[in-house]
Amino acid sequence: xxxxxxxxxxxxxxxxxxxxxxxxxxxxxxxxxxxxxxxxxxxxxxxxxxxxxxxxxxxxxxxxxxxxxxxxxxxxxxxxxxxxxxxxxxxxxxxxxxxxxxxxxxxxxxxxxxxxxxxxxxxxxxxxxxxxxxx
Amino acid sequence: xxxxxxxxxxxxxxxxxxxxxxxxxxxxxxxxxxxxxxxxxxxxxxxxxxxxxxxxxxxxxxxxxxxxxxxxxxxxxxxxxxxxxxxxxxxxxxxxxxxxxxxxxxxxxxxxxxxxxxxxxxxxxxxxxxxxxxx
Numbered sequence: 001x002x003x004x005x006x007x008x009x010x011x012x013x014x015x016x017x018x019x020x021x022x023x024x025x026x027x028x029x030x031x032x033x034x035x036x037x038x039x040x041x042x043x044x045x046x047x048x049x050x051x052x053x054x055x056x057x058x059x060x061x062x063x064x065x066x067x068x069x070x071x072x073x074x075x076x077x078x079x080x081x082x083x084x085x086x087x088x089x090x091x092x093x094x095x096x097x098x099x100x101x102x103x104x105x106x107x108x109x110x111x112x113x114x115x116x117x118x119x120x121x122x123x124x125x126x127x128x129x130x131x132x133x134x135x
Numbered sequence: 136x137x138x139x140x141x142x143x144x145x146x147x148x149x150x151x152x153x154x155x156x157x158x159x160x161x162x163x164x165x166x167x168x169x170x171x172x173x174x175x176x177x178x179x180x181x182x183x184x185x186x187x188x189x190x191x192x193x194x195x196x197x198x199x200x201x202x203x204x205x206x207x208x209x210x211x212x213x214x215x216x217x218x219x220x221x222x223x224x225x226x227x228x229x230x231x232x233x234x235x236x237x238x239x240x241x242x243x244x245x246x247x248x249x250x251x252x253x254x255x256x257x258x259x260x261x262x263x264x265x266x267x268x269x270x
Binding site: 049052059063067071084086087088089090092101108109110111113 | 184185186187194198201202205206209216217218219220221222223224225227236243244245246248249
């Protein structure tokens with residue numbers, strides 16, 4: 001999958017997240033908010049806002065990266081439920097949220113986007129998460 | 136794709152929606168709330184709560200049904216943005232929301248799940264939507 005030279009990560013996504021890893025199609029980002037285990041996939045494609053804007057092979061890769069990321073979240077966090085969503089009402093650049101939810105997290109059963117609270121990770125916590133995800 | 140004889144639509148989904156059509160894998164439902172053009176896909180599989188619980192061929196069919204439904208929503212409603220999500224915090228039976236959003240809808244840019252308001256469709260409106268979707 002050729003890299004799209006015109007792709008630039010939206011500055012709001014860049015600001016809110018930490019790069020974990022470049023996958024084949026997407027950047028795998030960690031939302032810098034320790035209230036929820038929350039990863040984001042951003043296909044490295046210029047000017048794409050909807051999943052159906054991707055070509056069929058890109059969609060296949062995205063599905064596979066969603067599966068990989070889901071499996072990771074389940075293995076690392078053992079959540080009660082995954083929340084997977086492509087919304088993009090604020091940042092229109094296509095990005096897929098993958099969030100590990102617990103029945104006793106502070107917002108359950110409501111979706112996390114209603115909650116404006118944020119707690120940043122420490123450098124040490126980020127390094128630990130990266131190690132768990134990348135190995 | 137063999138029908139799963141043990142599949143029963145969750146009673147809350149059944150209560151909140153209108154059946155539009157049985158697709159190969161999923162039931163295509165219309166959320167009975169005219170505040171948002173809102174369709175739901177429910178794979179007819181027993182005891183499945185996550186996309187990764189589906190087999191690879193089932194996932195392929197789901198992706199294709201998400202594409203079909205997205206195209207339909209764009210064609211019929213010409214939205215500013217699609218919102219596609221598998222949450223399942225309240226109803227754990229796997230179901231995918233596909234919602235046509237407008238920059239001037241009553242909740243934008245927030246996700247629709249924060250809004251408890253509901254306005255039911257009339258019989259005539261339901262018949263019109265079915266006609267548009269099924270043709």
